Amino acid sequence: MHSFGYRANALLTFAITILALMCAMASLSDNLNSPSPSAHVQVLNVNWFQKQPNGNDEVSMTMNISADLQSLFTWNTKQVFVFLAAEYETPKNSLNQISLWDGIIPSKEHAKFWIHTSNKYRFIDQGRNLRGKEFNLTMHWHVMPKTGKMFADKIVMPGYRLPEEYR
Amino acid sequence: MGWIGETIDSIKSIQIRQLLTQAVSLGMIVTSALIIWKALMCITGSESPVVVVLSGSMEPGFKRGDILFLHMSKDPIRAGEIVVFNVDGREIPIVHRVIKVHERQDGEVDILTKGDNNYGDDRLLYAQGQLWLQRHHIMGRAVGFLPYVGWVTIIMTEKPIIKYILIGALGLLVITSKD
Numbered sequence: 619m620h621s622f623g624y625r626a627n628a629l630l631t632f633a634i635t636i637l638a639l640m641c642a643m644a645s646l647s648d649n650l651n652s653p654s655p656s657a658h659v660q661v662l663n664v665n666w667f668q669k670q671p672n673g674n675d676e677v678s679m680t681m682n683i684s685a686d687l688q689s690l691f692t693w694n695t696k697q698v699f700v701f702l703a704a705e706y707e708t709p710k711n712s713l714n715q716i717s718l719w720d721g722i723i724p725s726k727e728h729a730k731f732w733i734h735t736s737n738k739y740r741f742i743d744q745g746r747n748l749r750g751k752e753f754n755l756t757m758h759w760h761v762m763p764k765t766g767k768m769f770a771d772k773i774v775m776p777g778y779r780l781p782e783e784y785r
Numbered sequence: 786m787g788w789i790g791e792t793i794d795s796i797k798s799i800q801i802r803q804l805l806t807q808a809v810s811l812g813m814i815v816t817s818a819l820i821i822w823k824a825l826m827c828i829t830g831s832e833s834p835v836v837v838v839l840s841g842s843m844e845p846g847f848k849r850g851d852i853l854f855l856h857m858s859k860d861p862i863r864a865g866e867i868v869v870f871n872v873d874g875r876e877i878p879i880v881h882r883v884i885k886v887h888e889r890q891d892g893e894v895d896i897l898t899k900g901d902n903n904y905g906d907d908r909l910l911y912a913q914g915q916l917w918l919q920r921h922h923i924m925g926r927a928v929g930f931l932p933y934v935g936w937v938t939i940i941m942t943e944k945p946i947i948k949y950i951l952i953g954a955l956g957l958l959v960i961t962s963k964d
Contacts, residue, residue: 623958641931697846699882699901703864710889715864717884722845722901739906744887744895758865762846767929770865 645766653689657757675748691726706753831857831925837935842900850936855925
């Protein structure tokens with residue numbers, strides 16, 4: 619009954635139970651945080667805008683992205699993955715989401731940033747619908763915890779428009 | 786003579802009884818593990834509710850050996866979500882992030898994925914000539930995360946000898962244990 623094996627087993631079980639409980643509590647404590655992030659994006663220039671040989675529209679643009687995501691960080695946050703997506707509707711597709719830029723924020727110190735960039739991923743439509751197209755720019759973030767549940771949310775910035783002509 | 790025979794009988798009966806108890810308790814452990822796994826499958830709606838990260842393509846978010854909990858719901862797939870998908874002709878499922886979504890009016894969807902730590906998107910990983918993932922490629926989306934625990938399975942699959950030693954030791958423990 620009180621052999622070495624029995625005691626080792628009891629100790630291991632207890633240690634794992636406590637560890638699991640602590641992980642669960644750390645994950646639950648994230649719910650207490652009510653973040654208030656802000657983001658602002660300015661489209662500075664449409665570098666080029668053309669029809670690909672296969673018939674799809676492609677556009678390249680330069681943007682100013684500024685955001686303050688410091689309030690997303692808690693003690694259980696490993697990193698925040700942030701990306702900017704163009705979202706629009708076309709006659710064929712009820713929703714198009716195209717990631718234009720993304721980044722990984724490793725710590726709270728880096729969570730207030732300002733960046734001047736052209737789109738990192740190609741902005742290609744499925745078709746020829748981009749001329750004069752109105753679109754939303756949406757800042758999404760995915761909070762990756764040290765352990766437990768992952769969180770995600772977004773800020774929608776409406777009212778951007780592509781030029782009427784290819785250039 | 787009768788006395789000796791009686792003793793032997795009692796020893797024999799005890800051993801059989803012990804053997805049976807051990808077999809039943811072992812069976813209980815195995816079946817309860819199976820029950821938990823199947824229950825998780827029902828709750829999450831995914832055919833593999835827990836996956837182990839095998840590559841570093843999602844670092845620093847997910848490292849090799851981390852465990853992901855998957856959930857498969859009817860909700861539409863959106864950009865930014867981390868999905869687990871199977872590509873035709875590949876056995877091992879891949880865990881990557883969705884970067885482009887084109888959803889048609891009837892709900893059919895085209896998805897492009899990319900690993901956070903990879904330079905380019907996943908078109909090179911897809912089957913020859915495949916440009917997009919469809920709904921049926923997706924096995925689930927990652928909702929939760931537990932670090933390091935998956936190392937146990939990685940070690941066991943890569944060094945099978947450790948698996949046999951472990952199984953042998955456990956078997957020995959079951960056979961020799963008295964209570």
